[in-house]
Amino acid sequence: MPRPDAALIAVACCGIFLILAPAHSAAPVGQPTGLEIEDFSYLDTSGEPTNQAAEHQVRLRALMSALKHDVEADRRYRLLPSSCAPPCASQGPVTSERLDAASEAGANILIIGAIQKMSTLVQWAKVSAIDVDARRVLFEQLFTYRGDNDEAWQRAEAFMSREIRETLASSLPISRIAAPQPTKLAVFTFELEDASASAPASGQTTTDEADATELAKVTNAVRNLFAQSDRYRLIEVHGANADTVKTNTLHDCGGCEAKIALNLGADQSLIGVVRRISRTEYTIRFLLREARTGAVIADADSGLRMGANYSWSRGAVRLINDRLLDSPSQR
Secondary structure (H helix, E strand, O other): OOOOOHHHHHHHOHHHHOOOOOOOOOOOOOOOEEEEEOOOEEEEOOOOOOOOHHHHHHHHHHHHHHHHHHHHHOOOEEEEOOOOOOOOHHHOOOOHHHHHHHHHOOOOEEEEEEEEEOOOOEEEEEEEEEEOOOOEEEEEEEEEEEOOOHHHHHHHHHHHHHHHHHHHHHHOOHHHOOOOOOEEEEEOOOEEEEOOOOOOOOOOOOOOHHHHHHHHHHHHHHHHHHHOOOOEEEOOOOOOOOHHHHOOOHHHOOOHHHHHHHHOOOOEEEEEEEEEEEOOEEEEEEEEEEOOOOOEEEEEEOOOEEOOHHHHHHHHHHHHHHHHHOOHHHO
8 A cells, every 4th residue: 555645744743843832721611612724735646647736726625615614614613714824834844833823813723634646546635633722733634535526525525524523522621612502593484385286287386274274383393393402592583574485485596595594693594395296195395504605404305205284294393303303414
């Protein structure tokens, strides 16, 4: 198996420079841990004849953007802009002056890394987390992944992001990790999409009094479900006056509910659709978005279920329990 290049090894050697300055005070107890993430360096030693430098830089920027976004969305951490003026220390060992700058900016942890393409299909990534307060390397991790296309880089980022954040949480003392704050969630009224044979020929869904009553029950049942979870705090949505809210067409507005939720003070938005296949068949779908960016966090469909409109509530509660609240990937 090939060995990592010296440029990649240099990331692991940063600790020898960390004893040049005294430790600073740690983050206040219960406050999110301040993180700085330096842009990773990239080195291609695969020997491939095609020059992919420009393509690699595009993918590297996308990886760094996604990694920082994941940290920013994790309420245990507080992402800070880099305090290092270019050219930064990602090309070599971290000095005490670099840590002084991070400390003065409020960072408790500095994340650095390097990615190296070893061959056509194999890439290595070395990531180090430096405890700015204690002036020591908290942990180092070597990741390997296969492929060199957009999908491979996205998979690598998702795995690295999760591992870095969880390893960091387990490496720091409990007093240094902030308890996650409840996510402020705007749950909009569930909407009906009628695809049954009795639907109007125009394709417009009409909601009669009985259906409206059941949709209200679905919405209340889902809101009560979230209210019982310590992960969420419900935001009142009655103040929303957008036309798509009034006409119950949020499911067909291309994600406009995220901006509406943001204006209400929410962190995330949730919409739900009951799709009637027949009078005794239906499906339920929910869509969870980040309010600030509109990015989809979770999207699930129940598949075909049996039952008239009085069973919609039961189906919606089960779907959200199974695919969101009880899902390991969403905890």
